[in-house]
Amino acid sequence: MNPILSFAALAGLCLCAALARADAPPRADVRPQTFSAHGDTRVDPYAWLRDDSRSRPEVLAHLQAENRYAETLLADQQPLRDTLLAEMQARSTGGEASLPYAENGWEYRERYPEGAQQPVYERRPLAGGAWRTVLDAAERAKGKRYYRLGGWQLSPDGRYLAVAEDVRGDGAQQLALRDLASGEWLPLADRKAGTEMVWSADGRALWYVGVDPDTYRSSRVYRHALDGQDDALVYEEKDEAYTVSLSSSASRRYALIAVAGSDSSEAWLLDARDPAAPAKLFAARRPGREYYLDHYRGAFYLRANPDPAGFGLYRSAAPGAEWRALIAPGADAEVESFLLLKRHLIVKERRDGLSRVRAIAWRGGASRTLALPDPAYRVWFDRNPDPDSGRLRYRYSSLSTPTSTWEWNLANGKTRALWQPRLAGYRAADYRSERLWMRARDGERVPVSLVYRRGLLAKGGNPLLLYGYGAYGMAMDAAFSAPRISLLDRGFVFAIAHVRGGGERGRRWHEAGRLANKQNSFNDFVDAARELARLGYARPDQLYAMGGSAGGLLVGAALNQAPGLFRGAVAQVPFVDALSSMQDASLPLTVGEYGEWGDPADADAYRRLRGYSPVDNVGAGPYPHLLVTAGLNDRQVPYWEPAKWVARLRERQWPGQQLALITEMDAGHRGQAGRVSRLAANAREYAFLLTLSGWREP
Template identity: 40%
Template structure:
């Protein structure tokens, strides 16, 4: 960490002398600034000056460094616990582990880690007699890499860099040319590079300012990519690059004029088409062109507000998942499946296949020659349904009351084997393959967790009734021997936005909490999609308060049922889940002893009024457009920064990344500064800024565990949990 320049610190803040036992936090300067809405409303924001788009303002950097120094001081007594937690977390990682290989175009692809190294090695082996997923895993476990071709050694690429991420890579259809996209800042502005896999020679050209999404055409020379707007970072243009030609001459393929849409590209399941998909919160549109001659793209069905769809192609037809209304005019809220001919250009050509079910939410579809796999939700749990050509159906079994199940990598549509993943809060991530024709099931891999015995842990699914009578599902896990007597500490996590479901999957670091007697809970609150599309609709826009109420009511319900002591509850959330933490801290601080808010979206109104900030315009249909007074007024009722008030707040650990492009660092910085002004409580508020990271924190598998160990130590210290398993 860079030292704070004394003269800058003195000019910016006052830090009175205090005993070591009571460090004094930084006191950010207040500078009057008025934020105006288009219809005339104004708000005063004394900490607006903390915004520096270039991340170069000495005063701003000095303030962030001072907050880091204060956090170091507060955390110093917990350093031994932090190191112990880090050792436990890393100790549960098989450091030389590898992924389950999958076969594609005559090669087996996988990623592996080497002991002590932060980043993966992406590699492949040629298919042949006696070569399969299990034999390759066995060879990797022995350290036998004979016959392996390394595609990317990310450790070598990341050498001497504070941050590094490979966002995507793709091999040309003839298996010869590798393209990949990397980011060495953390702002999600990627650079595409190329290498000849036969000669090892790098190509001279690089393409900057792109999204991590790349697709090859069939000629093995043309690469399609998505260009970002340099200011908003929105995905705005699809271009194509021909190897060996100047990047400046790359042809524009498609440009999206509506900045409320995201954009992505892909290849259809049968490799027949290249696709361009655009989607907003409430609308979708897909274009397709022959992969062998992708000069002209055809719209599958024109966009229409409140009609969403995604599509894939196999066996001479499009299979489309959509919420489009049927003949009765009623929207398929939980989605349905329809089919369309290969040359379809409108919804009039769609034919219903799998009907809409108000009790079953369709999430994903995988097409095979001999069957179709549908990932869906019912009763808040995931399941896989197999549709067979004869019209029969079957479901893939699960063995626990709370679990997560989903489609894995299925690269070959001609295979009779379905690969799927299974996990729970007590069961490490497991990959199976099921022969749909014979019913045979094979275990391909279970995530190794050294020293962990799943028999020592219990997972539960409970339902808590929220204040409006709605029942909210909660997934719980605790160590065997736990007694529900109202004395235990509780760590409650949730997200609750964008229709993203927080399913109960195994989380290795959480074991350190469970071994210390902590109960861990995931609250599946409204705003997610665990209970279907309506669950999402009931937790966004002018229904957002339901998200916060659900979280608070789950906490109170768990305490009432004896899962936790009233004064020993921790809460955690990140990004939009950080907004959740901020709102709950304002609305119900007495229910929590400590909170963790990572990269929190807490300055909702100001951010949503600024269309130059990345992601703002894409999210009007999630939060509302505050240029319209009804949404402005509603956002002001819950925006954490705007609702900080004089009251006792829980202890808070707030984290951010200087280069975050999704939730800019100044949002939590301003929030913490305002909390320091009015917080009447005595519990610490600490603010950690990673000066080299973006939205996902530090890169590298070990670095992020150091961050996690730090805030776990903070939480355990506040909950009064003994420093021993």
């Protein structure tokens, strides 16, 4: 069967048959609450759906009713979901291990046993021998309704293992410590924590990030001593606009505390050789300046933006000393990250919407650029624990190239693949990825990455899924997804609109899509969809949208502002009640995000948020078919935001419309934790989209 010919002809028949058997959609009680600010009055009929305790029976009953309705509504898609899930699982051969890396006399790797939800972490001596289990995540997950390993760190002598585990789905970590010599698990303070941990040089102390129990803001750093003393508070950030993170310097001389707000930051130094010493400030924060620190061979290196042009790379001899520019930011490029090796400085720069990796010799300054094969891609540094090796390990991925690990010989410039995944039945040559430039309505050039299966692109005849994010200066680079193959093999084109607000084109790209410029993000997304259809990559009536979190806001605003453009959309934990959330300083993240969205206490910021917040701008419709997901324990985008949005949309639900809200009752912002469960969620979303397109399995 020609997959393109079947789409439109069968779409209406499939949907009508499904809806004829579906129960009546749940209707949330209307209990109006009035909110006034700056001379404006809003009525929220569904504010009662907010329950900070996540235990009120009437709220849980409504969410469960929505889940039952979604199950009935989507029941006809179950055979397709099963087929997709089986495909996704079959691509992975199972039991495959990651590429080992060497550190402190040991080799380490991650391995997923056949059909396992959770990985096993193993090690063996560099001299050889059998692999031994360091951590069995499946064993740790036993008896828990939710489990996700957030991070782990081994002491320098390899004896002690510190782990951070999310056992509630709310993102806050529970810490545990294991003596690998005896196998005994040792007590740690019972407090919410972050994922970052750093050991002292002697392995007798562990620094970790503490999370506020109410707002979930990373705000403190503690030191845990193995001698049994109470954990000591070594740093506390009291300004709610800032969060704290922790890392180890390349020299292992310092644990680095990074304190970051929306447009300024500072760093504090903890002496790894003297864990009891107080934290020392490197350079005080100041508005508009960010810097991110590392230390190697007696000097400090900073990715910083003292110049309004963007981020460059600087060197400083000591805290308080002058910063000397090594790489100044340019009009068309800025430093994204860097790595310090014995003979080379490795720099990842943003140029024209893509990352470029350069190796610069410390002696003589000769520079070499890493050649990368695809028109759009994602590249990042892998673990490089030995700065003296003369080789760089990096990870590479594109929309058509599976994520793999490579080695770059810095002496001769040659690269070689160290590890590539085994994907049964997949041939990269069967797929084509492209990178386009679209003109937004104000004339700005917006990059778009896309991929499709060769032989299935029929000009003007394909369904197309457009993905976007566009916030916080985060770059959504074009990376591979094994589950996505199932969509491409059935005739879909997949595209990413790299809209303003993200970091794809550097700092200015972020500035052009936040605060007073936020409307640019929505315009870019809508304009990209229309241009892709005009160029023949999609049938105009077969456009679909997808976004998660802040990307869900992007999708929600696009649906309000361009009614009729999209046939369907998937909104994953969408940030759609933006105005209400930004008015509530008691919510996690709110104060720290004033720099991204604005503080509604300011009249101009209020009006902007009021103008695009999806919940507050639901129009007369009709709206497209929608699959919306939420997590009951989500602290980043609370479940009531998507629940209130769907309740508003239900008021306008038209006969034949598929509108489903699925709330994961044991999960949070990142959804299901297990590997197979995540694939099942992919299968559900793709079955929804394929059914809307009219697809039927041959």
